[in-house]
Amino acid sequence: MSEPTDPPGESSPDGVTELLLRWTGGDSDALDLLMPAVYAELKKTASALMRRERGGHTLQPTALVHEAWMRMVRQDRVSFEHRKQFFGLAAQVMRRILVDHARASKAGKRGGGAEPASLDAVTIATEDKAFDLLALDHALTELSRVDPRQAQVIELRYFGGLTIDELAETLGVSAGTIGRAQRAAEAWLSYMMSKAT
Numbered sequence: 001m002s003e004p005t006d007p008p009g010e011s012s013p014d015g016v017t018e019l020l021l022r023w024t025g026g027d028s029d030a031l032d033l034l035m036p037a038v039y040a041e042l043k044k045t046a047s048a049l050m051r052r053e054r055g056g057h058t059l060q061p062t063a064l065v066h067e068a069w070m071r072m073v074r075q076d077r078v079s080f081e082h083r084k085q086f087f088g089l090a091a092q093v094m095r096r097i098l099v100d101h102a103r104a105s106k107a108g109k110r111g112g113g114a115e116p117a118s119l120d121a122v123t124i125a126t127e128d129k130a131f132d133l134l135a136l137d138h139a140l141t142e143l144s145r146v147d148p149r150q151a152q153v154i155e156l157r158y159f160g161g162l163t164i165d166e167l168a169e170t171l172g173v174s175a176g177t178i179g180r181a182q183r184a185a186e187a188w189l190s191y192m193m194s195k196a197t
Contacts, residue, residue: 013083020080031073038083042068042090045161049094059101068093084162084170091160099137139192143185150185153178 016037022030046061046068071093072078080086144151149171156162156170164182168175 016083016086017080020083020086024079035069038086038090039065041087045087045091045159046094048161049098049159059098064094064097067097071097082170084166088156088160088162088170092155095137095155095159099133102133135193136189139189142192143188146188147181147185150181150188153181154185154189157182 016034019030019034019037023034042065043061046064050059050061050064068090072089078089080089140151140154143154152171153167156167157164162170164175164178167178171178
């Protein structure tokens with residue numbers, strides 16, 4: 001067993017990046033150290049996502065974090081250059097879990113028609129309508145076919161909780177480029193969601 005360097009924590013982004021690089025390089029000991037180092041931030045993301053869900057949701061933030069973690073560590077050939085890529089992937093995985101959960105819930109209801117999942121914290125939502133998570137997922141999937149960068153911006157911004165500056169750094173573009181992509185994506189998604197209702 002290799003001797004760990006200073007234990008990284010949520011206050012040490014460089015430590016998290018180092019653990020990610022070691023893990024993706026094949027060091028299984030790094031994975032044991034990684035979970036405690038990223039847990040608080042993953043839980044924060046999960047809690048934010050769950051606040052946007054409909055009331056009475058049966059999935060809890062802790063369960064969402066654990067399911068996302070299990071899916072992520074089972075992936076083959078993952079590679080991260082820095083921690084923001086890891087948290088971006090975590091946001092995508094959590095979104096997929098929520099969508100799967102919404103599909104299962106809808107399928108389990110007789111007569112169809114699950115309650116819409118409110119994403120009112122997302123600025124693409126209109127004030128008088130709550131978005132159905134499945135419809136939003138469909139619209140984001142369509143957007144990724146039209147403009148993958150815009151879809152990635154929305155996913156990382158709203159599901160991953162990254163700021164515009166963090167997105168700019170992660171994607172290697174200017175904050176202005178991110179802002180324009182976000183506005184265009186929000187307008188496109190708003191249009192698509194209005195057509196779906």
